[in-house]
Amino acid sequence: MTSIPPANAPTPDDDNAVDVIDDITSKEQVKARPKPRTEVPLASGGHRLRKLLTSRVASLAAIVIAVLWTIPTAGLFINSIRPEADIRSSGWWTFPFNPNVTLDTYNYVLYSTGSSGGLVNYFVNSLVITIPAVLFPVAFASMAAYALAWINFRGATWLFIGIFALQIVPIQMALIPLLSFFSQGLTIGELTVIPAWNLSGSQTFIQIWIAHTIFGLPLATFLLHNFVSELPRDVMEAARVDGASHSVIFRKIVLPLITPALASIAIFQFLWVWNDFLVGLVFGGGPATQPLTVRLADMAGTWGDGWTRLPAAAFISILIPLLVFALLQRFFVRGLLAGSVKG
Amino acid sequence: MLGLGLAAFILVIVVLLALAELVAKRGSKALTAAVFLAPVGLLLGAGLVVPAARTLGLSMFDGSGENFVWFANFQWIFTDSGAQIILLNTLLWVVLTPLIATGIGLLYAVLIDGKRGEAIYKSLVFMPMAISFVGAAVIWRFIYDHRGGTDQIGLLNQVVVWLGGEPQAWLQMWPWNTLLLIVVLIWVQTGFATVVLSAALKGIPAEIQEAARIDGATPWQEFWRVTIPSIRPAIIVVVVTISIASLKLFDIVRTMTGGQFRTGVVADSMWFQAFRLGEAGRGAALAVVLFIMVIPIVAYQVHNLKRRQEETR
Numbered sequence: 001m002t003s004i005p006p007a008n009a010p011t012p013d014d015d016n017a018v019d020v021i022d023d024i025t026s027k028e029q030v031k032a033r034p035k036p037r038t039e040v041p042l043a044s045g046g047h048r049l050r051k052l053l054t055s056r057v058a059s060l061a062a063i064v065i066a067v068l069w070t071i072p073t074a075g076l077f078i079n080s081i082r083p084e085a086d087i088r089s090s091g092w093w094t095f096p097f098n099p100n101v102t103l104d105t106y107n108y109v110l111y112s113t114g115s116s117g118g119l120v121n122y123f124v125n126s127l128v129i130t131i132p133a134v135l136f137p138v139a140f141a142s143m144a145a146y147a148l149a150w151i152n153f154r155g156a157t158w159l160f161i162g163i164f165a166l167q168i169v170p171i172q173m174a175l176i177p178l179l180s181f182f183s184q185g186l187t188i189g190e191l192t193v194i195p196a197w198n199l200s201g202s203q204t205f206i207q208i209w210i211a212h213t214i215f216g217l218p219l220a221t222f223l224l225h226n227f228v229s230e231l232p233r234d235v236m237e238a239a240r241v242d243g244a245s246h247s248v249i250f251r252k253i254v255l256p257l258i259t260p261a262l263a264s265i266a267i268f269q270f271l272w273v274w275n276d277f278l279v280g281l282v283f284g285g286g287p288a289t290q291p292l293t294v295r296l297a298d299m300a301g302t303w304g305d306g307w308t309r310l311p312a313a314a315f316i317s318i319l320i321p322l323l324v325f326a327l328l329q330r331f332f333v334r335g336l337l338a339g340s341v342k343g
Numbered sequence: 344m345l346g347l348g349l350a351a352f353i354l355v356i357v358v359l360l361a362l363a364e365l366v367a368k369r370g371s372k373a374l375t376a377a378v379f380l381a382p383v384g385l386l387l388g389a390g391l392v393v394p395a396a397r398t399l400g401l402s403m404f405d406g407s408g409e410n411f412v413w414f415a416n417f418q419w420i421f422t423d424s425g426a427q428i429i430l431l432n433t434l435l436w437v438v439l440t441p442l443i444a445t446g447i448g449l450l451y452a453v454l455i456d457g458k459r460g461e462a463i464y465k466s467l468v469f470m471p472m473a474i475s476f477v478g479a480a481v482i483w484r485f486i487y488d489h490r491g492g493t494d495q496i497g498l499l500n501q502v503v504v505w506l507g508g509e510p511q512a513w514l515q516m517w518p519w520n521t522l523l524l525i526v527v528l529i530w531v532q533t534g535f536a537t538v539v540l541s542a543a544l545k546g547i548p549a550e551i552q553e554a555a556r557i558d559g560a561t562p563w564q565e566f567w568r569v570t571i572p573s574i575r576p577a578i579i580v581v582v583v584t585i586s587i588a589s590l591k592l593f594d595i596v597r598t599m600t601g602g603q604f605r606t607g608v609v610a611d612s613m614w615f616q617a618f619r620l621g622e623a624g625r626g627a628a629l630a631v632v633l634f635i636m637v638i639p640i641v642a643y644q645v646h647n648l649k650r651r652q653e654e655t656r
Binding site for chain 2: 054058059061062065066069070071072073075076079087088089090091092093127128131132135136139140141143144146147148151152153156157159160161163164165166167168169170171172173174175176177178181202203205209210211213214215217218221245246247248250251271274275276277278281282293296297300301303310311313314317318321322324325326329333336337
């Protein structure tokens with residue numbers, strides 16, 4: 001880290017269509033967007049040369065970091081489309097000298113009934129897990145966020161801080177009791193309050209959904225509260241004066257206004273659930289409900305004969321989040337900034 | 344099952360909203376709030392608060408969960424040599440990951456600030472955030488792969504060979520293996536640091552920077568005396584967030600080494616003890632240790648949050 005590069009004035013190219021992140025940050029921070037920074041007149045030719053040099057070094061450093069961060073994923077992708085013999089005998093960087101391409105591995109891991117095949121079932125499992133596990137926490141959290149921000153009841157602030165503070169409880173701490181709650185129900189002394197759930201096979205989706213909903217709520221409530229509490233006070237008060245109940249205000253005014261925020265939180269929760277491993281591992285009931293990540297970790301854990309199929313399998317599991325990320329990046333970044341810059 | 348889940352979702356929401364409307368007609372504020380908060384309250388109470396309390400109790404019982412053993416499990420954590428390595432590794436994770444990820448993220452954010460194609464630069468480094476830890480672990484296992492001879496398929500050992508060195512079985516050598524696993528988490532988290540810090544950089548008023556330049560500050564001085572202090576809150580948030588992620592880290596270790604070769608961390612050993620070895624007491628004790636390590640970080644965040652709440656009210 002030698003020096004910062006001279007800040008270029010924003011050029012028209014900065015605002016092209018792919019400028020997703022830039023676009024969103026500039027919208028979020030319209031006021032703060034730096035004006036074109038005028039350069040202080042340079043003192044001498046030597047100074048100018050030195051500036052040029054450091055700007056070259058800075059550009060080079062940025063490119064090096066970008067390349068280093070991209071190579072691992074690119075290497076995995078290249079390996080995933082090479083024939084098995086090639087993967088086994090040479091590194092992916094030899095691909096340009098020996099460009100054999102095949103989609104057989106994808107075909108095998110998705111549909112084969114062999115030992116490292118059948119991923120399409122786990123793919124469906126991941127989908128079945130993810131969709132309700134996104135809807136429930138976002139809906140519940142938005143209701144709670146509204147109540148905490150706009151129903152002026154005593155202790156609202158403390159309750160909000162309490163929910164936020166629950167992030168203190170690592171998932172690991174809740175695993176054993178939550179699992180035994182599902183398998184044994186709840187008994188106090190001799191009294192059975194809730195009987196055992198006795199879920200098996202595909203029914204274990206239910207306990208995965210519940211677990212994900214619980215673990216997603218503290219952050220979702222916190223993030224949504226950030227958005228909901230910033231709605232204009234006069235709109236809410238006008239609605240109250242007109243006699244609208246909290247329930248009506250929530251449905252007719254708040255929900256439409258926070259739709260972009262809901263999308264942000266939903267994407268957050270989507271990536272979290274789709275990429276989760278621990279909850280799926282502990283609460284999933286075997287092949288009927290386990291998500292892709294658990295299967296992939298199994299395959300990687302044994303590193304047996306099928307290891308050449310790992311790149312294709314891994315790429316199948318990261319494809320959906322990568323797509324979601326690429327298409328909906330602006331929402332994702334908005335949620336991220338709401339949670340972190342303000343939090 | 345998906346249909347069932349969606350039907351349950353619609354049913355629950357309709358019932359809740361109907362209930363809220365019913366209560367709101369009566370005009371009771373407390374009752375309305377109760378309905379709105381009921382799902383979150385019930386789920387968090389039954390799913391986090393009560394289980395956490397039970398884990399606290401469980402940590403003082405033996406593996407069968409029947410015999411009360413006082414602090415024997417904690418004694419095991421702090422005296423057993425295998426468990427001590429786990430604590431040391433966790434310490435390495437939680438110190439190195441936030442520092443390096445935030446450092447590189449900040450450097451990168453500064454380097455690309457206002458650069459042509461800034462958004463593409465950002466997306467490239469941000470992309471690993473979308474990849475699961477399991478996926479990332481598979482990606483990096485290929486990079487760390489080792490075989491005898493000069494034909495390597497792992498990039499790291501190939502680079503070593505190109506430089507004239509001997510290929511190593513990196514993932515079996517402590518502390519290299521832990522350090523290399525930490526690299527994976529850094530790879531994932533740097534994008535987060537970049538995006539947040541880059542937004543913070545754009546929030547620095549141009550006037551301040553101009554003033555510093557007119558006063559003759561060198562770029563170096565400007566960076567340390569103007570830029571860094573201006574984005575300090577964002578830096579702290581990034582460090583805190585990554586610290587928590589490092590403490591709870593589980594997937595990368597489980598997928599890459601399974602906790603073997605002395606790579607175990609607290610979150611991973613907790614799972615292994617409780618669900619593989621049937622040592623529920625030790626597992627719970629490890630979870631409690633994790634809990635205690637997170638407390639100061641979250642307490643700090645709560646402190647900030649309370650201050651902000653008081654400012655806005």
